[in-house]
Each structure stands twice: as structure tokens, then as C-alpha cells.
Amino acid sequence: MTSTVAEPIVVARGIHKHFGHLHVLKGVDLEVVERELVFVIGPSGSGKSTLLRCLNRLEEPNSGSITVAGIDMLSPRTDINHARQHIGMVFQSFNLYPHMTALGNVTLALRKVVGKSRAEADKLAHAALERVGLADRAGHRPAELSGGQQQRVAIARAIALEPRVMLFDEPTSALDPELVGSVLAVMRSLRESGMTMIVVSHEMGFARAAADRVVFMDNGLIVEQGPPAQIFEQPAHERTRAFIGQIRQH
Amino acid sequence: MEEIVQSFFNAEIARAAMPIVLAGLLNTVLLSLLVVPLGVIGGLILALLAQVKSPAVRWPLMGWVDFFRAFPPLVLLILLFAGLPFAGLELGGFACVAIAFFLNTGAYYGEILRAGIESIPRGQVEAARSTGLSGMQTMTWVVLPQAVRNVLPDLLSNTLEVVKLTSLGSVVAVPELLFQARQAQSVTYNPTPIVMAAVIYFLILWPVVRLLSRLENRALAGRG
Numbered sequence: 001m002t003s004t005v006a007e008p009i010v011v012a013r014g015i016h017k018h019f020g021h022l023h024v025l026k027g028v029d030l031e032v033v034e035r036e037l038v039f040v041i042g043p044s045g046s047g048k049s050t051l052l053r054c055l056n057r058l059e060e061p062n063s064g065s066i067t068v069a070g071i072d073m074l075s076p077r078t079d080i081n082h083a084r085q086h087i088g089m090v091f092q093s094f095n096l097y098p099h100m101t102a103l104g105n106v107t108l109a110l111r112k113v114v115g116k117s118r119a120e121a122d123k124l125a126h127a128a129l130e131r132v133g134l135a136d137r138a139g140h141r142p143a144e145l146s147g148g149q150q151q152r153v154a155i156a157r158a159i160a161l162e163p164r165v166m167l168f169d170e171p172t173s174a175l176d177p178e179l180v181g182s183v184l185a186v187m188r189s190l191r192e193s194g195m196t197m198i199v200v201s202h203e204m205g206f207a208r209a210a211a212d213r214v215v216f217m218d219n220g221l222i223v224e225q226g227p228p229a230q231i232f233e234q235p236a237h238e239r240t241r242a243f244i245g246q247i248r249q250h
Numbered sequence: 251m252e253e254i255v256q257s258f259f260n261a262e263i264a265r266a267a268m269p270i271v272l273a274g275l276l277n278t279v280l281l282s283l284l285v286v287p288l289g290v291i292g293g294l295i296l297a298l299l300a301q302v303k304s305p306a307v308r309w310p311l312m313g314w315v316d317f318f319r320a321f322p323p324l325v326l327l328i329l330l331f332a333g334l335p336f337a338g339l340e341l342g343g344f345a346c347v348a349i350a351f352f353l354n355t356g357a358y359y360g361e362i363l364r365a366g367i368e369s370i371p372r373g374q375v376e377a378a379r380s381t382g383l384s385g386m387q388t389m390t391w392v393v394l395p396q397a398v399r400n401v402l403p404d405l406l407s408n409t410l411e412v413v414k415l416t417s418l419g420s421v422v423a424v425p426e427l428l429f430q431a432r433q434a435q436s437v438t439y440n441p442t443p444i445v446m447a448a449v450i451y452f453l454i455l456w457p458v459v460r461l462l463s464r465l466e467n468r469a470l471a472g473r474g
Contacts, residue, residue: 056380091376097378098396113383
């Protein structure tokens, strides 16, 4: 990053997470500075999604500390619902509310959490849908939209709350190949607008073009991290090399 | 033939019994308007409590639901009506029906709503919570609307049963449709009023049965 002293906006330290007997995260440290785009890659079961889900406390870490935008996420005194407004999240399976229109999906939190009036919320939601290129689909239900469009509505739902950080959990894994591009295009434009993003994904082309840093996780730990060129071309660890080789074949 | 018409379809008696029977219909409607919402509210409370994972809530709740589903509603009603006065609590028939139905049908509505809530994928809750909605807001705006839609045929079917069960009120002298018809029968020495009650039950419930069939067919088609 540049020489301006970029304060980390996400600081996770010593994160451990157990699911019963499974030790999924074994002491992970992650710092992300403002406007940074960090890619997290790794084999399935490596803990990358769990790490992401710990950051907004969809999963409760067993130990460690997490600060996002200056908020201590694990403190019992923290209003978690308020804190989550600053952290947008996009899921692999979109998770749009099927009983609401695209507009309704975007306005729900604006109205119920932020407390905007219906008119204000509609205006902000239209602007968010415009940003993902779906202004003309505001009145459609999720079932009437393609997977790519659903995922873009899900992105609009998150960015309408003006989060400080966006978390993407395999945002294109459930999409038909021809629909992936439209979602990546939206993510690229978000990146250009200066959004801080943490992305769990195997879209190597996108990582190479847009990521500031690639983090490789395996077996509950960060094995190595660095600029995409370094991780993809000259990985220091054998495990990273093996993994990169594997996903290249696809 | 003549005799059957005279006994069961006696026009003269029907005319005379009509006001009595219609007064009963009015009470049946009022009773239904009371016990259906009571049962739904009771069921909603049980279904929401069922989402609490703590064993301190879970086990008593399970015991409660099982108990009132296994307890015959007529026995429950008579027990309340005949038993409570011995505990120094004299409730009218109407109140006893309300309480019995709250306990009995609430347990049924509760199980239906619980199944509906549990049919909603976890991702819906996670998405809502990730935008800052509280657990209760998520339940109200995201989970319940979808849950109710998923179990609408079952809810409607149960409601049909509840309306039919209001005839149990006749046992504790609530002047609903069946009670009034029996009053009319006993003063006229003719079963025509009972036939009238049967016809009225059919006429008010048949549209609900039709609607139910359509919903069930639609649900089947939607699944295919």
C-alpha cells in the first residue's frame, strides 16, 4: 500500500473456532486497511468462510479479538445489530428474501434498522440498484431474476447501508459461468469506488486483476500471503503451490 | 317417505326454529372469531419458544405441547367447566371454551407454525442478521411471512377443525349452533333443526374446504 499511514479497518487477532471436535480456525490473524481488496483462497474446509463469518459474528469465535471500524465486535457491550450495518455481506447462495421484490429486499434494513421513511428508503434502494445495473428490475421478485441478477441485488442490499467493509463469501460459486462476469463487473466497480473488500473466492483472473493481497489458508491457518503475482507465480510454500496448481487446471 | 320428510325436512318446524338456529349460528361465528385468533396467538408463542435452544425451555415446552395434543378437547372442556368451581373459580361456558381451545388448538397451531419456521433456510436468517436486523425483526419480516405461506394449507385445515370443534361448546351450555338446534329439537320433538344445523355447518365450511383443495393442488404443482 502507499505511504499514507493506512489505519487497519479490520483487525482480527488469534481467532480460534471449534465446531464440536473440529478445530476450524487455529489462531488466525488478519489485518485489512481501508480501500484494500483482500482475496482469501484455500481448499474447502480450510476455514476461509468461517473466518469471514467470524468477522461479522455470524459465527462466534471461541477466542481471539476482532475490531471492525473501531468497534470491538466480540465485546458483550457492543450492539451487534448496529455494528453489522458497517459490514456488508454477500453469500454464495444469494439469500434474497423470496417474498419481496428486489426493491423490498434492499429497503428492509434501511427502514427497520436505519429507520428511514419508506420514501427515503426507496430512493436509496433505487440508487443502490442503479449501481449494480438493475434499476429496471426493482419490481421483480428474486424468482424472476437470473442468478447473476439475484447476486447483484444482494450486493445492492448490502451497499445500500453504506458499509465500511464488504465481505464476499464465494459470491460467484453458485452461478452459471456466463453469469459470473456481471457480478465480477459490479465488484470491480465497487473496488474502484474505494470500498474495502474481503473476498473468499477462486476467481483467479479477478484476483490477479483487482486484489491488493492474496491470503492462502489451509487447515485453519494462514499459510502465506502477498501480492497476487507473488502468490500465484512464486508461492513460498509447497501447499500453496499444490493448491494453485490444482485450481489452475480448472 | 312422507314420514322421513315430516321428521327431517319439516318446513313448518324449520320456519319456527329458524330464529333459534340463526341465533346459534351467530354465536358459533362469534366463538370461532374468538377461539381461532386465540389458538393462533397461543401457537405463535409456542412456535417462537420452540426456537429457544435452551433445554430449560425446550423440555417443558415439549411436555406442554404433547400433553395438550394428547388430551381430548372434550374432556379438557368438561374438566374446566365442572372442575374449576371446586377450586373456587366459576367460569362461564364461553370462557371455558376459550381456555380449552387456547390450550388444545394452540398446541396444534404451534406445531404447524414451528414446522413452517423450520422450513426456512438458515441463509435467510443470516442474510437478514448481516444487515443489522435483530432476531425479532428477522422473525417478523423475513421468516414468519415465508413460514406462514409454506404451511398455509395446514393452518387452514386446522382452522376448519377448530370451527367444527366449537360445537363442543354445546356440552357446557354455550348457545352455539348445535346447542340451539338441540333446544329447538327438544321443544318441537322433531330432528329437523339438527338437519338445519348440519346444512348450515356445511354451507359455511364448504367454501373453506374448496379453498383448501385449491391451495393443496397449487402446493403440489409448485413442488413439481
